[in-house]
Amino acid sequence: MRTVFFQQVLNGIVLGGSYALIALGLTLIFGILEVINFAHGEIYMIGAFMTLFLSTLCGIPFLLAIPISMGVVAILGLIIERAVFRPIIGKPMINGMLLSFGLSVFLMNLALLLFKADPRSLDSGYSHIHIRFLGLQITLDRLLAIIVAITLVGLLYLFIQRTKIGTAMRAVAEDREAAQAVGVNIARIYSLTFAIGCALAAAAGSMVGAIFFVSPTMGWTPVMKSFVVVILGGFGSLTGAVLASLILGLVESFGGGYISYAYKDAYAFILLLLAFLLKPEGLLGGSE
Numbered sequence: 001m002r003t004v005f006f007q008q009v010l011n012g013i014v015l016g017g018s019y020a021l022i023a024l025g026l027t028l029i030f031g032i033l034e035v036i037n038f039a040h041g042e043i044y045m046i047g048a049f050m051t052l053f054l055s056t057l058c059g060i061p062f063l064l065a066i067p068i069s070m071g072v073v074a075i076l077g078l079i080i081e082r083a084v085f086r087p088i089i090g091k092p093m094i095n096g097m098l099l100s101f102g103l104s105v106f107l108m109n110l111a112l113l114l115f116k117a118d119p120r121s122l123d124s125g126y127s128h129i130h131i132r133f134l135g136l137q138i139t140l141d142r143l144l145a146i147i148v149a150i151t152l153v154g155l156l157y158l159f160i161q162r163t164k165i166g167t168a169m170r171a172v173a174e175d176r177e178a179a180q181a182v183g184v185n186i187a188r189i190y191s192l193t194f195a196i197g198c199a200l201a202a203a204a205g206s207m208v209g210a211i212f213f214v215s216p217t218m219g220w221t222p223v224m225k226s227f228v229v230v231i232l233g234g235f236g237s238l239t240g241a242v243l244a245s246l247i248l249g250l251v252e253s254f255g256g257g258y259i260s261y262a263y264k265d266a267y268a269f270i271l272l273l274l275a276f277l278l279k280p281e282g283l284l285g286g287s288e
Contacts, residue, residue, distance in 0.1 A: 003135040003136065004257070006135075006136055007136055007137070008250075008253045008254050008257045008258075009250065009253070010136055011249075011253040011257075012246070012249040012250035012251075012252065012253030012254065013146055013246065013249060013250075014145050014146055014211075014249070015248070015249035015252055015253060016245045016246035016248060016249025016250065017145055017146050017148075017149030017150070017207075017245070017249070018145065018149065018204045018207060018222070018249075019204075019222070019225060019226055019229050019245040019248055019249060020149055020153060020229075020241065020242050020245035020246070021149055021152060021153075021200045021201065021203055021204035022040065022041075022044060022200070022201050022204050022222055022223060022226040022229075023226040023230050023233070023241040023242075023244070023245055024153065024156060024200055024238060024241055024242070025040060025043075025196070025197030025198065025199075025200040025201045026040055026197065026223075026226055026227065026241075027230050027233070027235075027236060027237070027238055027241045028193050028197045028238070029193060029194060029197045030230070030235060030236065031173045031235075031236040032169060032172050032173045032189065032190065032193045033081075033085065033089060033096075033190055033193060033194065034089075034093065034096075035085055035088075035089075035093075035100065036093065036096060036097050036100065036227075037085075037096075037100045037197075038097065038100040038101045038103075038104045038223070039080075039100045039101075039103040039104040039107060040100075040197070040198075040201055040219075040226070041104065041201075041218075041219025041220050041221075041222060041223030041224075042103070042107035042108055042111070042219050043073060043076070043077065043198045043201045043202065044201040044204055044205040044208075044218070044219040044222060044223065045107075045108075045111060045205055045214075045215075045216060045217075045218050045219035046073055046076065046107070046111070046202070046205070047069050047070070047073045047198075047201055047202025047204070047205035047206055048122065048202075048205035048206055048208070048209035048214045048218065049111070049115065049214055050065075050068075050069040050072055050073060050202065050206075051066055051069040051122065051202075051205075051206035051209065051210075052120060052122045052209065052214050054068055054069060055122065055123070055124075056122075056123075061125075062123075062125055062126070062210065063144075066148070066202075066203060066206045066207075069202050069203075069206055070199040070200075070202045070203050071199070072202075073198050073199055073202035074195040074196070074198055074199040074202075075195070076198060077194045077195040077197065077198030077199070078191050078194065080103070080194065080198075081190060081191050081195070082191065084099060084100075084103060085099070085100075085190075085194070086187070086190065089190065108216055108217060108219070108220075111216035112217075115215075115216055116216075117215065117216060117217070118215070119213035119214065119215040119218075120213060120214045120215065121213060121214075122206075122209040122214050123210075124141045124144075124210035126139065126141040126144060126210075127139050127140070127141045127210065127211070129141075141207075141210050141211055142211060144207070145207040145208070145210075145211060148203060148207055149204075149207070152200060152203055153242060156200070156238075157238070160238070165189075165192065168184045168185075168189055169192070171184055172184060172186060172189050173236065204222075205218070208222070221265055224268075225248060225268040226245075228244075228248065228268045228269065228271065228272045229241055229244040229245050229248055230244075231272060231275065231282060232244035232247070232248070232271065232272065232275045232282060232283060233245075233282050233283050233284060234281060234282025234283055234284045235282065237282065237283075237284040239284055240282055240283045240284030243283055243284070244282075244283060248267075248268055248271060251267050251268075251271055252264055252267050252268070255267045
C-alpha cells in the first residue's frame with residue numbers, strides 16, 4: 001500500500017514538472033508583457049514536433065535535440081512577439097486574449113494541414129529502460145523529464161535573481177514606466193521574455209511528447225491546465241506557479257490512481273473552483 005502511494009507521488013511529480021515549464025512561461029509573459037497567451041499550447045506543440053523531426057529525420061540524439069528545439073522555438077517566439085503582440089502592448093487585455101486565441105487556432109490548423117491529425121511517436125530511446133528503487137519503478141524518459149524540469153526551473157530562477165537582465169525583467173514587471181525612465185530597454189525585455197517562455201514550452205512539449213505522443217492538438221489541454229496553475233499559484237508569482245504545478249500533478253495522479261482516470265482532465269478545474277472559493281488571490285498571489 002505504501003509503495004502504491006509513493007508510486008503515485010512519483011507520477012505526480014512527472015506531471016507537475018511538465019505543467020511547471022508551461023506555466024512559468026505563461027507567468028513570465030503575463031507578468032511582464034501583461035498578455036494572456038492562449039497560443040502557448042501551440043508553441044508547446046511546435047517544440048515537440050521540432051524535437052521529433054530533429055531526432056528522426058536528422059538523427060540527432062534526443063537529449064541534444066531538446067536544446068536545439070528550444071533555441072529554434074525561442075527564435076520563433078521573438079518573431080511572434082515582434083509581429084503579433086508588440087503592436088497591442090499597453091492596450092486592453094481583451095485585445096491580447098482575442099489575438100492569441102486567433103493565433104492558437106491558426107497554428108493548430110496549420111499543423112493539422114502540414115502534419116495531419118494522426119499522433120506520432122517520439123522515441124527518446126529511454127522509454128524501455130526501467131529503473132527500480134525501494135519498490136518504486138520509473139522509466140528513464142520520465143526520470144529525465146523530472147531532471148530536465150528541475151534543471152530548467154533552477155536555471156530560470158538564477159537567471160532572474162542573479163543577472164542584470166533578470167533584474168531588469170523584475171523591474172519591468174514591477175513598474176514599466178519607472179524601469180524605462182532609468183534606462184531599461186523595454187522592447188528588448190519584452191522580446192527576451194517571450195523567447196524564454198516559448199523555449200520552456202518547447203522543452204515541456206519535447207519531454208511529454210517522448211512519454212506519450214506528438215500531435216497537432218496536443219497543446220490545448222496542457223495549456224488550459226497551466227492557466228489553472230497560474231491562477232492557483234497567483235498571477236505573476238513564479239514560485240506559486242511551481243508549487244501549484246506540483247499540487248496539480250499530485251491531484252491528477254492520486255485522482256487517477258484512486259478514483260478514475262476517466263476524470264483526469266476534470267481534476268484541474270475542480271481544483272480551480274476550490275481555489276476561487278477558498279483562496280481567490282492564489283497560493284502566493286501578491287507576494288512577488
